[in-house]
Amino acid sequence: MEALKIFAYLLVYPGLLFLFFYSTLVQWADRKLYARFQNRMGPTYTGFCGMLQPIADFIKLMAKEDIVPAAADKGLFALAPILGLASVFTAALLLPVWHFSANVQSVTSFQGDLIVIAYLLSVPSLAYFLAGWASRSMFAAIGSVRVLTLLFSYEVPLFLAMLSPAVLAGSWRMAEIAAYYQQHPAHILFTLFLGFPVAITCLQAKLERVPFDIPEAETEIVGGAFTEYSGRKLAMFRLLIDVEMVVGAGFIAAIFLGGFPGGLVPGFVWFVLKTLAVIFVLCLIRAVTGRIRIEQMVNFSWRFLAPVAVIQLIIVILMKGFLP
Amino acid sequence: MSTFTIPVGPQHPALKEPTSFRLEVDGEVIVNADLRLGYNHRGIEKLAESRSYIQNLFLMERICGICSNAHTACFTHGVEKLMGIEVPKRATYIRCLIGELERVHSHLLWLGVAGHEVGFDTFFMYTWRDRETIMDLLELLSGNRVHYCLYTYGGVRRDLDEGQIQKCLEAIAFLRERTAYYLNLGATEPTFVARIAGVGKLPKEKALELCAVGPLARASGVAVDIRQDDPYVGFGEYIPFHIQTDEGGDLLARVIVRAKELMESYNICEYILKNLPAGEVRVKAPRKVPEGEVVSRVEAQRGEDIHYIRSNGTEKPDRVKVRAPTLANWPATLYMLKGAYVADTPIIMAGIDPCMSCTDRMVEIADVRGDVKVWDWETLRQYGMNFHGKRKV
Amino acid sequence: MKLQLGAMVPEVMKHLFRRTATIQVPFVPHPAPGNIRGTPVMDPLKCIGCKRCEMDCPAEAIEIKKEYEYKNEAGKLIRRFSMTLYVDRCTHCSQCAESCPVDAIQMDQHYDHAAYTREELKFLYKPEPMPVVAAQPAAPVADAPKA
Numbered sequence: 001m002e003a004l005k006i007f008a009y010l011l012v013y014p015g016l017l018f019l020f021f022y023s024t025l026v027q028w029a030d031r032k033l034y035a036r037f038q039n040r041m042g043p044t045y046t047g048f049c050g051m052l053q054p055i056a057d058f059i060k061l062m063a064k065e066d067i068v069p070a071a072a073d074k075g076l077f078a079l080a081p082i083l084g085l086a087s088v089f090t091a092a093l094l095l096p097v098w099h100f101s102a103n104v105q106s107v108t109s110f111q112g113d114l115i116v117i118a119y120l121l122s123v124p125s126l127a128y129f130l131a132g133w134a135s136r137s138m139f140a141a142i143g144s145v146r147v148l149t150l151l152f153s154y155e156v157p158l159f160l161a162m163l164s165p166a167v168l169a170g171s172w173r174m175a176e177i178a179a180y181y182q183q184h185p186a187h188i189l190f191t192l193f194l195g196f197p198v199a200i201t202c203l204q205a206k207l208e209r210v211p212f213d214i215p216e217a218e219t220e221i222v223g224g225a226f227t228e229y230s231g232r233k234l235a236m237f238r239l240l241i242d243v244e245m246v247v248g249a250g251f252i253a254a255i256f257l258g259g260f261p262g263g264l265v266p267g268f269v270w271f272v273l274k275t276l277a278v279i280f281v282l283c284l285i286r287a288v289t290g291r292i293r294i295e296q297m298v299n300f301s302w303r304f305l306a307p308v309a310v311i312q313l314i315i316v317i318l319m320k321g322f323l324p
Numbered sequence: 325m326s327t328f329t330i331p332v333g334p335q336h337p338a339l340k341e342p343t344s345f346r347l348e349v350d351g352e353v354i355v356n357a358d359l360r361l362g363y364n365h366r367g368i369e370k371l372a373e374s375r376s377y378i379q380n381l382f383l384m385e386r387i388c389g390i391c392s393n394a395h396t397a398c399f400t401h402g403v404e405k406l407m408g409i410e411v412p413k414r415a416t417y418i419r420c421l422i423g424e425l426e427r428v429h430s431h432l433l434w435l436g437v438a439g440h441e442v443g444f445d446t447f448f449m450y451t452w453r454d455r456e457t458i459m460d461l462l463e464l465l466s467g468n469r470v471h472y473c474l475y476t477y478g479g480v481r482r483d484l485d486e487g488q489i490q491k492c493l494e495a496i497a498f499l500r501e502r503t504a505y506y507l508n509l510g511a512t513e514p515t516f517v518a519r520i521a522g523v524g525k526l527p528k529e530k531a532l533e534l535c536a537v538g539p540l541a542r543a544s545g546v547a548v549d550i551r552q553d554d555p556y557v558g559f560g561e562y563i564p565f566h567i568q569t570d571e572g573g574d575l576l577a578r579v580i581v582r583a584k585e586l587m588e589s590y591n592i593c594e595y596i597l598k599n600l601p602a603g604e605v606r607v608k609a610p611r612k613v614p615e616g617e618v619v620s621r622v623e624a625q626r627g628e629d630i631h632y633i634r635s636n637g638t639e640k641p642d643r644v645k646v647r648a649p650t651l652a653n654w655p656a657t658l659y660m661l662k663g664a665y666v667a668d669t670p671i672i673m674a675g676i677d678p679c680m681s682c683t684d685r686m687v688e689i690a691d692v693r694g695d696v697k698v699w700d701w702e703t704l705r706q707y708g709m710n711f712h713g714k715r716k717v
Numbered sequence: 718m719k720l721q722l723g724a725m726v727p728e729v730m731k732h733l734f735r736r737t738a739t740i741q742v743p744f745v746p747h748p749a750p751g752n753i754r755g756t757p758v759m760d761p762l763k764c765i766g767c768k769r770c771e772m773d774c775p776a777e778a779i780e781i782k783k784e785y786e787y788k789n790e791a792g793k794l795i796r797r798f799s800m801t802l803y804v805d806r807c808t809h810c811s812q813c814a815e816s817c818p819v820d821a822i823q824m825d826q827h828y829d830h831a832a833y834t835r836e837e838l839k840f841l842y843k844p845e846p847m848p849v850v851a852a853q854p855a856a857p858v859a860d861a862p863k864a
Contacts, residue, residue: 036732037729038445217443217667219338287725288729289513290439291444294667378775467753468809473812514724
């Protein structure tokens with residue numbers, strides 16, 4: 001029985017199958033929302049309201065020819081997407097969706113899993129860098145260097161913003177943090193009002209979406225780190241981006257929005273609702289801004305995001321002092 | 325410090341038409357820029373010599389899709405000066421209206437492209453959606469969304485009736501408030517302003533020295549506009565016109581100048597529609613053009629467009645030379661690229677509103693030793709075969 | 718002007734509830750506006766064979782050929798011409814209709830010419846076959862019409 005549960009956890013929910021299909025739904029929702037914001041239709045014809053469009057795109061990419069440039073480092077070129085995919089799939093297992101028991105620590109829910117999931121979510125940036133660097137192409141080299149510069153600028157505010165709910169809840173385990181905010185929902189509005197926007201902005205930078213899609217600036221450096229990728233490897237990268245979006249949104253929802261209580265089925269419903277709410281906010285930010293330059297991003301994050309996150313931390317520490 | 329060369333073009337997502345730039349880059353800063361033109365050369369001037377004047381009306385239109393009317397206007401004005409015919413007043417008003425409507429659609433297009441080059445796709449979608457109003461209007465007036473074919477020697481081919489005038493006035497009122505919104509947005513949206521303020525600075529002396537034309541020059545404070553300096557179709561005589569300039573010299577100034585020109589075009593169109601004189605719209609023009617040569621200029625959407633026409637008394641012109649405004653703006657672009665960031669390349673290039681279809685004509689490079697080489701077809705073919713044979717392609 | 722964070726948010730949110738600007742052609746019929754120039758249609762009975770349309774067409778899309786000539790009962794010389802219109806070259810500028818001195822060319826409202834072969838886009842406007850006139854000795858000019 002236990003073995004069956006573990007098997008289902010790994011492969012079905014929240015493992016491979018669920019992630020694959022849910023990430024396509026999230027990509028569809030993002031594209032449809034983005035299109036509606038811009039007064040156009042988005043995917044319409046493939047499936048019901050175009051829901052099968054991301055899957056169709058994935059299948060099309062898998063069927064295309066996989067070209068590897070002659071000068072590229074073949075091993076690293078092929079390894080980069082797999083490395084990224086492996087890390088985000090593993091990170092998804094740590095989300096507190098169906099933890100076998102809320103009070104008992106298990107291998108997927110333990111003290112410190114907050115740090116582990118943040119670390120695993122940084123590995124895709126490393127994968128993008130390796131992908132660009134192994135391509136040995138001019139545009140890819142510029143893109144990969146920009147990935148690292150971007151990582152340098154948003155990672156610290158993200159970690160600082162992540163610390164605040166953990167300090168207030170008094171735990172390093174996401175399931176316990178989520179349970180704390182389920183019991184005290186007022187804190188989300190009145191104490192964490194600075195940390196939540198900072199975390200959303202840093203998540204937008206982690207996912208490399210406008211206004212922070214500097215490493216993959218289409219009009220400047222063609223495709224950035226992904227310029228030389230085609231076929232199956234590009235399909236893997238697209239899947240990586242979508243799954244990262246799901247895991248990032250789930251992560252923010254778990255520590256800021258009160259998690260996914262109730263066990264299997266209510267937890268699943270809460271997961272879908274809360275992640276879609278986070279995706280709505282991310283899509284809105286994407287629709288109303290333009291891309292900024294890399295040095296403007298570094299300026300912005302070190303002059304504005306990091307200090308705001310530190311202030312949020314100070315507020316949380318003061319609150320903790322006054323709370324019974 | 326070692327620099328490496330980034331090729332931008334001939335195929336690049338930033339460029340709407342093929343141009344070849346070689347940027348020498350040191351980190352993220354461009355040290356030097358070099359340019360190669362000629363990818364869109366179609367032999368328009370040679371084609372014009374073997375077609376009659378009536379056929380050339382339509383050929384000149386197809387030099388460019390966005391400034392199609394400007395080229396036809398320039399050519400027609402020149403030929404009418406050679407023919408010595410006077411166009412009726414109503415026709416002049418209608419010609420001016422179509423020219424200004426084309427300017428509106430071109431500037432809205434440019435606003436969208438500028439938004440797209442900095443990643444601001446929502447702005448792009450909104451401006452192009454509102455541009456559809458003008459395209460539908462032009463389709464209503466002339467039967468086609470581009471290449472209106474309204475000009476003919478001696479006047480225009482179609483007349484406006486009351487229903488069309490009403491629709492035009494409504495469309496212009498709608499576009500006026502949309503343009504005010506875009507101007508406001510372009511100046512207050514932080515990410516957009518961060519990308520265009522202070523970028524691509526062209527000081528006034530440099531603009532004069534490098535002979536910049538059009539909105540590029542006007543955004544640097546140089547008040548040059550053919551509608552004011554060398555008026556045509558009634559500008560200054562009976563159609564009021566005010567030149568729009570800005571002192572900034574950077575991309576934000578260019579956005580502001582184009583938005584102000586949009587508002588000025590709306591004013592001109594409304595004046596024309598409300599004060600259209602009665603009368604006929606065309607007079608008969610001779611088929612053979614008397615001998616002579618003429619230079620005619622119009623203010624196209626991108627700047628000063630010059631046509632030189634020489635006729636020898638037959639039905640076909642002897643020589644036609646077209647100098648499009650974008651050709652005059654390339655030296656200024658190379659100056660702006662030096663010292664700019666790589667990330668600013670697409671928006672600087674898009675800032676002059678480049679149109680390679682307009683630009684690419686025959687440029688004769690004289691060898692400094694004194695002999696000018698002219699190649700015929702066989703020599704060119706042999707050279708091409710040797711060149712590719714050596715590279716084993 | 719003062720910078721305003723999120724300057725576009727109200728407008729963008731309003732668009733969520735608005736109908737899209739997309740016209741789903743070809744699933745939704747989208748007729749051309751009434752005054753498009755369309756494709757030339759020639760009336761062979763009116764054509765006098767001056768070939769002005771052929772000279773003035775910027776795309777060289779018109780060929781006028783003499784089909785036959787004969788003298789009718791009244792003794793008048795009747796000439797008939799056919800027009801081959803290469804629709805794939807036509808730019809729909811209607812200069813031919815304007816140049817024709819006898820208004821033999823009218824423009825219709827068709828602009829959508831899609832075909833699988835070039836032959837389908839050669840429109841031939843032929844006059845009726847030459848009538849056999851009994852009284853007069855007819856001397857038809859043998860200009861074999863191109864198939």
